Amino acid sequence: MSSSSSLPRLVPLFEIGSAQLAPVLEAERAEWAASLDWDFEPALASLRYMLDNRVLPGVAVAVGDRGVGYAYYLFRDQRALVGGLYFLPEFRDGDWPRLVLQRVFQELARQPLARSIEGQILFPGPERSAGPLLRASGFQFLERRFLRLEAPAEHPLPPAPADLTLRPIPEGMLDDLALVMTHAYHGHVDARTSSLYLSFDGCARLLQALVLRGGCGPCEASLSLMAAVRDTPAGAIVVSRISKGSFFISQVFVHPRYQGQGIGRVLVGAVVNALARRHPGAGLSLTVSRDNTRAYDWYRRLGFADRLPHYAFMKLAGD
Ligand SMILES: CC(C)(COP(=O)(O)OP(=O)(O)OC[C@H]1O[C@@H](n2cnc3c(N)ncnc32)[C@H](O)[C@@H]1OP(=O)(O)O)[C@@H](O)C(=O)NCCC(=O)NCCS
Known part of the structure; x- marks a missing residue:
């Protein structure tokens, strides 16, 4: 990925390596630790591996060469699982989560093998723009609570x-x-x-x-x-x-x-x-x-x- 534009734009994850996404992944690791006392490093290690081998389908939001948010998808047991949906705080409130999800759904529509599309939004914010899209697209969209x-x-x-x-x-x-x-x-x-x-x-x-x-x-x-x-x-x-x-x-x-x-x-x-x-x-x-x-x-x-x-x-x- 290389671009001199400082305007946010959507980029396929295949074009982005883990180094460009590092600020997002590091923020995500820190938030899992601070909010949930959950060691997210093992999951990140496999995400980094897939990103660097350009085998992780999905979409990032990038500003210049820096990723500021992303979502990926994987197929497991005929289910399409949407993961990530993680954005730096300043990109959670606007339209970017919805645009990312919309692009992911467009890509999934071209591979109609999955029996379901499933995912989670773990940290608050993105649901404000993604929620209306999910409901309008016929998804069940439910609130869950993390208790401790x-x-x-x-x-x-x-x-x-x-x-x-x-x-x-x-x-x-x-x-x-x-x-x-x-x-x-x-x-x-x-x-x-x-x-x-x-x-x-x-x-x-x-x-x-x-x-x-x-x-x-x-x-x-x-x-x-x-x-x-x-x-x-x-x-x-x-x-x-x-x-x-x-x-x-x-x-x-x-x-x-x-x-x-x-x-x-x-x-x-x-x-x-x-x-x-x-x-x-x-x-x-x-x-x-x-x-x-x-x-x-x-x-x-x-x-x-x-x-x-x-x-x-x-x-x-x-x-
Ligand atoms: C949740 C679940 C594991 C509880 O098991 P259980 O053996 O029925 O629970 P218990 O009989 O020990 O009761 C546990 C509590 O639920 C309450 N409870 C039991 N039956 C209830 C009912 N019909 N309505 C409301 N509360 C009820 C009990 O009062 C008790 O609370 P208390 O200890 O403060 O009095 C069981 O209902 C279940 O398998 N549900 C489906 C799967 C599920 O929801 N898992 C949890 C996902 S996070």
Whole structure:
């Protein structure tokens, strides 16, 4: 990329290397750390690799030779995933997020193989211009919240069904748990912005990615638990490590047949207690759809503080 123009303009990511995008990527790394205590470096390392090998499709906003914002897209399991949508603060409020997204959608329209287009806007601002475009283009566009519990203390576990047992998630039972998860998310608000929740295959892929492949940071095996009632899998909680001092609940679900009996409470309580014992002072975070009122209100009652609104969007092919 070379241009003497100081006016912002759209540039294909294929024309831009990580050095030109460095100010944006560095700001993004710093914001993940400051707002979420999340180590974004591993994700950035693969983005830099793809940028420098000119294999990352997407669009940047550039001023002269300097990138000031970007979005990319990748295909996974017939889903087009839009990532980035990150802009330096002075480029969040104007029209640039909408223009970038519009260009991404134009490119995706030329490769109609994906069954869905899905993405998130993690840091506030871009949703002001991107939101109306998403809604007008038929996307589901929902607010989510990043919640955080600071240095939790140990508490007695709440009462639970007498025949409930908890144990570390056995790798051999991931498919059984994926089935439980499929039922837990049937008709759920989160299935409006992530197509993985719509099928057993999707739930199985998500669970495997989180537990076996560090999909949300390395899975903390000792904090990731399966709940069983008389040896029948009833639910699970998956926890990953997102930085030196922070852990993240990437999944918690209970089969509808067992919901409302205190199993969710016991799963979260067991994680909080283990964290307080083994990693005193560490924080525990999660994200939740604002419309998932039952879970959101429950986390707030548990002492999770509301740290950051963000947004998720999805459109299924044919919608
Ligand atoms: C969220 C979920 C894991 C909770 O599991 P659960 O075993 O049903 O939860 P519990 O019975 O332990 O109850 C947990 C809290 O929800 C409340 N609750 C339970 N059923 C409720 C209902 N029908 N309406 C409102 N609140 C309810 C309980 O009062 C409790 O709060 P309290 O401890 O302050 O009293 C479960 O509902 C689920 O799998 N939902 C679908 C997946 C999901 O939303 N996961 C969370 C994504 S962030």
